[in-house]
Amino acid sequence: MSKKNKIPIFPVLFRTPEINHLYESIEYFGTSIKNKTNSECAKNNIFTFRLVPEYFKLNLRDTSFKSKIIPQYNWGYSILLNDSDSIEGYMQRQFNSKKRNILTRYVKRLELCFNIKYNMFYGEMPPADYDFIMQSLYDMIIARFEERNExxxxxxxxxxxxxxxxxxxxxxxxxxxxxxxxDEPIEISLNYHYDKVLFSYISSFKIDYSKFGLGHVEIYKQIEWCANNGYKLFEMGVGGMDYKRRWSNNIYRYNYHLTYNGASLLTSYKARISGTKLKLKEYLKSKKINEILPLINNYLTPKRKNSSNIVASEIRPIDGLDLKGFKELSLLNNDSFLLKKHVYSFLYTTITHSNDIKIYKNNSENLFIVKSAAQYQKITLNV
Structure with a gap:
C-alpha cells in the first residue's frame, strides 16, 4: 500500500532523509551538490516535494523511480550574485541612480540617527543571546501584525x-x-543556509522605527554579507511583495516534484491521481479561489481599535519656542514610549542623532514637544 509524503523544501532546504535517499545530487546555477546518504527508501511511497524553486535540478539515484514536475501558482524572489560581486556592484546593476540613492539613504540615515550595530550569528551564539533574540523576534512579529490586524x-x-x-x-x-x-534589537531575520544559498525565512522589526525602512536595510546588509562570504543567492522566498520585486533580479516559479516508483503499476496509478489533484489545486489557485475564505474571515474578524490618537504638528524652527509649563522627559519614560514612532520620525526628517534631542511634556494639555538644536515638533496625545 502506497504512502504519501508531503514535504516542503523551505525551510529545510533539502536536508531530509527522503531527499538524501531519492536524489543523488542537486544542481543550481552551475553548482552540483552530492548527497552522501544512499540508503533505501520505501518503494511504494509517493513523495510530494512542494515549493521547489525551478532553478534547482534534482537528480534521482534509482532509475526505477520517476519524478513529475508540476508548476505551482507561486512565484519566488531572490538575488543572484556574481562570483566577485559586492553590494555596490549589485546595486549599480539593479537600480538607477535615483533608486540607489533612496535605498542607501535608509542605511545612512539609520546610522546617522542612532548608534547602530549589525551582527550575524552563524556557527556560534551564546544560549542567553539566542533566547533573548528569539523572544525579541516573536514580540516584534506580534506587535507588527496586531497593528495590521492580521x-x-x-x-x-x-x-x-x-x-x-x-x-x-x-x-x-x-x-x-x-x-x-x-543593545536593543530593532530588526531580526531568521535565515536558513544551503551551500551558497541564504534564505531569509522570517524577519520583523520594531514598528517604532518604521520610518527608517528597516526591511530595506536588512536586505542591503544581508546582500553585503552574502557577497563578502562568496554566496550565490540571497533568497526572499514566496510572495510578491513590492520590496521583493524591487530588489530581485531572479524571479522564478515554484514546482511540485512528485516522485514515485515507476516500476509499480499501482504506485504509478496513484501518483497519476495525485498529480491530477495537484494540477486542479493550482488551477483553482490561478483563479484566486483560495483567496475567498481569507477575505471572508478578514471581513468577519472584528477590527482592533487604536487605544490612542496621536497628532503631530509640522516641524518648525526653534525660534520663539516657549517651554513654560513643560518638564523634560526621558525617551524611556512611560508616556514618551507611546510617542517613540513620532520621535523617531522627527529624527529621520531632521537628520538628528537620538542623543541630540530633548522631549518635554505639558501635563495640563497632554502636549509633548520633541526638539533638536534647531527645530521642534508638537505632539498631542488624545487617549
Whole structure:
C-alpha cells in the first residue's frame, strides 16, 4: 500500500532523509551538490516535494523511480550574485541612480540617527543571546501584525522553531541577523543556509522605527554579507511583495516534484491521481479561489481599535519656542514610549542623532514637544 509524503523544501532546504535517499545530487546555477546518504527508501511511497524553486535540478539515484514536475501558482524572489560581486556592484546593476540613492539613504540615515550595530550569528551564539533574540523576534512579529490586524502565517510553528533553530545555528544550517540600536534589537531575520544559498525565512522589526525602512536595510546588509562570504543567492522566498520585486533580479516559479516508483503499476496509478489533484489545486489557485475564505474571515474578524490618537504638528524652527509649563522627559519614560514612532520620525526628517534631542511634556494639555538644536515638533496625545 502506497504512502504519501508531503514535504516542503523551505525551510529545510533539502536536508531530509527522503531527499538524501531519492536524489543523488542537486544542481543550481552551475553548482552540483552530492548527497552522501544512499540508503533505501520505501518503494511504494509517493513523495510530494512542494515549493521547489525551478532553478534547482534534482537528480534521482534509482532509475526505477520517476519524478513529475508540476508548476505551482507561486512565484519566488531572490538575488543572484556574481562570483566577485559586492553590494555596490549589485546595486549599480539593479537600480538607477535615483533608486540607489533612496535605498542607501535608509542605511545612512539609520546610522546617522542612532548608534547602530549589525551582527550575524552563524556557527556560534551564546544560549542567553539566542533566547533573548528569539523572544525579541516573536514580540516584534506580534506587535507588527496586531497593528495590521492580521496573524503571521508562521506563528503556528513558533515553538518548533524556537526549539530547533539554536542547534542549526551551531551547525551553520541557520543564522540570526540582528540590527541593534545600542543593545536593543530593532530588526531580526531568521535565515536558513544551503551551500551558497541564504534564505531569509522570517524577519520583523520594531514598528517604532518604521520610518527608517528597516526591511530595506536588512536586505542591503544581508546582500553585503552574502557577497563578502562568496554566496550565490540571497533568497526572499514566496510572495510578491513590492520590496521583493524591487530588489530581485531572479524571479522564478515554484514546482511540485512528485516522485514515485515507476516500476509499480499501482504506485504509478496513484501518483497519476495525485498529480491530477495537484494540477486542479493550482488551477483553482490561478483563479484566486483560495483567496475567498481569507477575505471572508478578514471581513468577519472584528477590527482592533487604536487605544490612542496621536497628532503631530509640522516641524518648525526653534525660534520663539516657549517651554513654560513643560518638564523634560526621558525617551524611556512611560508616556514618551507611546510617542517613540513620532520621535523617531522627527529624527529621520531632521537628520538628528537620538542623543541630540530633548522631549518635554505639558501635563495640563497632554502636549509633548520633541526638539533638536534647531527645530521642534508638537505632539498631542488624545487617549
Amino acid at each position: 496573524t503571521h502565517k508562521n506563528l503556528y510553528e513558533w515553538q518548533t522553531l524556537a526549539e530547533d533553530t539554536y542547534e542549526k545555528i551551531l551547525n551553520k544550517e541557520a543564522s540570526l541577523f540582528v540590527i541593534y540600536n545600542e
